[in-house]
Amino acid sequence: MQKKNSFYSKIRKIRGGVFTLPLVIILLLSFPMQVTASEAVPSEYTVNWPKAPETNGRSVILMEESTGVVLYAKNIHEKCYPAALTAIMTSMLAAENCNLDERVEFSTAAVRDVPSGVVNIAIDPGESLTVCECLQAILIRGAAECGFALAEHVGGGSRDSFVAMMNSRAAALGCKETSFANPVGLHSEDHYTTAYDMALIGRDFFDNELLCKYSLQKNLHLYPSEYQKDEIIEHNGNKMAIGGTYEYPYLIGARTGYTDEAGYCLIAGAEKDGMKLIVVILDDGSDERYEDAINLFNYGFSDFALVNASENEKSYNVGSGVGSYGTTDIMGDSRPMLSLDRKDYVVLPLTVEFTDLQSRITYENVPESEAARIIYSYQGVYLGKCSILFGETSDAYDFGTAAPAETPEEEKPGKTFVFINIAKVAKISAVIAAGLGIIYLIVKQYKKYRKVHPNWRRQYRKERKKSFFAGRSFRKPK
Numbered sequence: 045m046q047k048k049n050s051f052y053s054k055i056r057k058i059r060g061g062v063f064t065l066p067l068v069i070i071l072l073l074s075f076p077m078q079v080t081a082s083e084a085v086p087s088e089y090t091v092n093w094p095k096a097p098e099t100n101g102r103s104v105i106l107m108e109e110s111t112g113v114v115l116y117a118k119n120i121h122e123k124c125y126p127a128a129l130t131a132i133m134t135s136m137l138a139a140e141n142c143n144l145d146e147r148v149e150f151s152t153a154a155v156r157d158v159p160s161g162v163v164n165i166a167i168d169p170g171e172s173l174t175v176c177e178c179l180q181a182i183l184i185r186g187a188a189e190c191g192f193a194l195a196e197h198v199g200g201g202s203r204d205s206f207v208a209m210m211n212s213r214a215a216a217l218g219c220k221e222t223s224f225a226n227p228v229g230l231h232s233e234d235h236y237t238t239a240y241d242m243a244l245i246g247r248d249f250f251d252n253e254l255l256c257k258y259s260l261q262k263n264l265h266l267y268p269s270e271y272q273k274d275e276i277i278e279h280n281g282n283k284m285a286i287g288g289t290y291e292y293p294y295l296i297g298a299r300t301g302y303t304d305e306a307g308y309c310l311i312a313g314a315e316k317d318g319m320k321l322i323v324v325i326l327d328d329g330s331d332e333r334y335e336d337a338i339n340l341f342n343y344g345f346s347d348f349a350l351v352n353a354s355e356n357e358k359s360y361n362v363g364s365g366v367g368s369y370g371t372t373d374i375m376g377d378s379r380p381m382l383s384l385d386r387k388d389y390v391v392l393p394l395t396v397e398f399t400d401l402q403s404r405i406t407y408e409n410v411p412e413s414e415a416a417r418i419i420y421s422y423q424g425v426y427l428g429k430c431s432i433l434f435g436e437t438s439d440a441y442d443f444g445t446a447a448p449a450e451t452p453e454e455e456k457p458g459k460t461f462v463f464i465n466i467a468k469v470a471k472i473s474a475v476i477a478a479g480l481g482i483i484y485l486i487v488k489q490y491k492k493y494r495k496v497h498p499n500w501r502r503q504y505r506k507e508r509k510k511s512f513f514a515g516r517s518f519r520k521p522k
Contacts, residue, residue, distance in 0.1 A: 084424040085117035091423055092395050094347035097339040101328035102307070105239040106340045108348070109247050109313065109320035111428045113391040115344050120240040121221060124326040127301030128163075128186040129242060129311050130229035132249040133210050135179050138194045139255060144176040146197070147271065154192035159230065162188045165264070165276050172271045181266075182228070183259040183299065185278040191228035203227065217244045231305045239324040242311055246322045249297065250313035256297030260285045283334050284312060290334035292341065296320070300333075308333050316345045319391075349392050353420070353430035354384035356398040360405075360418060382415055383433050390420050390428035401427060 086093050096116045103124050106116035114120070152169040165187040167173070173181070178194050181187040192203065199206030203226070210224040219241035225234040250256060262285060266276040282300050283289045298312035307327035314321050321344045323337045392398060400422065407416035410431070418430045 085114045086425050090425060094393050094395055097343055099336040100332040101325040101336055103239040103326040105243050105324050106344055107243040107322045108391045109250055109322050111389060111391055113427055115348060116340055121238050123236050123238060125231060125306035126229055126237045126242060127303045127306040127309050128229045129299055129301040129309050131182045131186060131191060132299055132311060133245055134191050134194060134227045135183055135255050136249055137209055137213060138175060138179060138198055141198050142175045146175045147172045148175055148178050148193050148197045150189060150193045151196060154196060155189050157192060158188040164189050165278055177266055180258045180264055184261050184264040184280045188228045195227035217248060219244055229301055231303045239326055242324045243322050246311050250322060259297045259299055262286045290338060292338055310337055312337050314341045319350045347394055349394060350389045351392045351398060353388045353390050353428060354386045357384060357430060359403060385431040385433050388430040396422055
């Protein structure tokens, strides 16, 4: 039984003219190379990799947000406690499932379940805040009762239901070493994560501009109203935020956390020159976490660059003069059958050229809109991918041709068919031809041998059969 996303089911989607059959044959030969093993992460032993700064945290990661490429790794799969970094998951689910002006009522349990010494903003049972105010309270100040109240509000009155949503969302994001037990980060043996998983969650969080903005506000200021009687003013404890000791100019969002068991933690996102980086630091010193984060951000922005994969890919295409056809082919479809996704990027160390990268193709477990993906790596370290799209996508373009200046429709040249990995196909064809040649020589030599050394047993049976029908006897040769 074929898998839903198998290559062979995707082949049936390809539409085109007389070159369809050669394309299919070429694809069959060049595509069956699946990437099943997880990619390595950079280390001090990675040849020609930019030298990374030293860090103090127990578990540390630097990840490029759009590609998920890991630029720095230190114990990134070690189980740690996230403390109040949990708020980024709680705030994402609340923002996605509520309107900002919805009112959140504080139950007695939401207020009374906050342990002594845990950060809160002194809301009383029966009072209410808007979802917007609750989000600011947990992202600016880490107010535990606001996290509990939001969880009950989104979970239909049940915190357990909300925690189940948190774990489900983590799994959907690819987190395999994360377990949430509460919405605010209170210590529990069942409440843990890793730096890698937290960075995966951060990829979603740092795409939400509103939540990022809340996390960097200098102060939380809530005015008294009929729903809440006190004026509340709280300060952001994040020293990387606006006006902080470690204020960072490219910072787009951040959240801190601390418990005795978790140590000092930080997740932060920064963006410069179109590249967005995520730092997660677990179990570090109070100020050391900020120093580590800044050093890693500077390292990422100075030693790496985002490179458009389709503009640099030369290994999987042929020139525009091969396999082209006019604007009206016999099948009535003049678009290219396959194309590279122009929105895909590779993170390239400045010490490495694009031509130095290793590339391989996978077609399993890719979306229905894609035929396959080219996976790029260097010294085993994953650096990004480029999707191979079917021709019916709206932004398809021809391989091997730079974007031309705008020309009148009647002057535009015909489209180009894409032939994937011609070099590899040529090698495979040469091997097959050599194999057939060897088989031919073996057969030829065997026939020559039999002329000199005939098979008497076979000849005897053959002659005896002929003699039987001819009505004469035949004597076996000595």
